[in-house]
Amino acid sequence: MEQPHNLRSLFAEAKAEKSALEARPDSNTDAYRSDVNATIAKLEECQRLVGLLSLFSSNEPLEDISTTDIQYLTVEYHLADLLQRTYSSDREALLRRALGQYERFLARLDDYDVLNEKDKKLYERYTSNPSSFSLTTTNDAATRREVKINRFREEKELKQKLEYFANNQNRLQSDEEDVRKLYIAEINLYIHQSFQSLDLLSQELTMLSTIRNAAPNPADPLQDDPRRRNQASESSYSERLDPPLAELLRGGKFGPILSKEGKPMQPFTLLDRRTQLQQGVFRSGHNLPTMTIDEYLEEEKRRGNVIEGGGEKSGMKPEVDEDDMDLADEETMKARAWDEYKEANPRGSGNTLNRG
Secondary structure, three states: OOOOHHHHHHHHHHHHHHHHHHHOOOOOOHHHHHHHHHHHHHHHHHHHHHHHHOOOOOOOOHHHOOHHHHHHHHHHHHHHHHHHOOOOOOHHHHHHHHHHHHHHHHHHHHHOOOOOHHHHHHHHHHHHOHHHOOOOOOOOHHHHHHHHHHHHHHHHHHHHHHHHHHHOHHHHHHOHHHHHHHHHHHHHHHHHHHHHHHHHHHHHHHHHHHHHHHOOOOOOOOOOOHHHOOHHHHHHOOOOOOOOHHHHHHOEOOEOOEOOOOOEOOOOOOOOHHHHHHHOOOOOOOOOOOOOHHHHHHHHHHHOOOOOOOOHHHHOOOOOOOOOHHHHHHHHHHHHHHHHHHHHOOOOOOOOOOOO
16 A cells, blocks of 8 residues: 555654654753643544554454554554653553553554564463563562563663664665564564563552552541541540540440449549649640659768679778877787798798799
8 A cells, every 4th residue: 555645754753753752851841741642633633544544454464554654653652652751640540551552552553464473472472461460470670680681681682683684775675575684683672672571560550559459548638536436436535634524424335334322333542633624624645753852962972772892992091190199009910920921931842843
């Protein structure tokens, strides 16, 4: 089928704008968001024209598609990739739009039998359980790291192959088969990146769903109030610290205390609780001291919990009273006894077996 010039130029323009957006550093500005939305609109128009022209059919093989039309198999991928990079107030809805475009992209390639054996297994795993899809079937860190390294190498090889075909412009202009190989190499790279994006989208959507379910309802800001958790307790809640006597007479939780004749119907204790609460209104929230520090030390000393002595003063000898003759004689006799002991036991006299 002869391709309309409008679709060809529109798709080329959208791809060029998408490549320029990926290299721009101002991704947080309003101008960037406006340009992204404009590029998305162009890709959606390309998608509409492809469907209007019926360029693809699930009943025909890939060989029946003309070389110029093969490139339009990637419209959904470019649209999904751009939606995934976009930010809006409803992030979850945006990601689900991107997810739908990835699914359309892979489903059409599966119809044309473009997926290899490895990609077919991944696609079957995704279709069986899209919400929990992952590139690895286990949560083992070593296995996930190995899969990540292998996929990085595969992506590098696909990019090198695509770069090789893209750099041979002379052959592309003269050989239609090389152009076809270029488009197929481009599609294989996008398939590889699509499964990585599906893995990331599955994780992010799961996280957003968890946050949404855990978030409180803003319409009911008092739902965490313990007084409103139970309707029964809500109706019986009172700011009063003690119930009035009339309520006690009517019957509380355990029934009436007094009968109509004034006879007690259950045991109770009269406490001056109201006065105690009134006296404690202006008290401190912590226990106040009941004695001073000196009083506390005196009490501890009386109980025998204070050990006196020690420290630097323990090494100081008491001064001898020179007028106390009895004490002086006692000290003199003690010194003489020590001198006699040293004379009777000279230094080294005990070392008789190991002299020298």
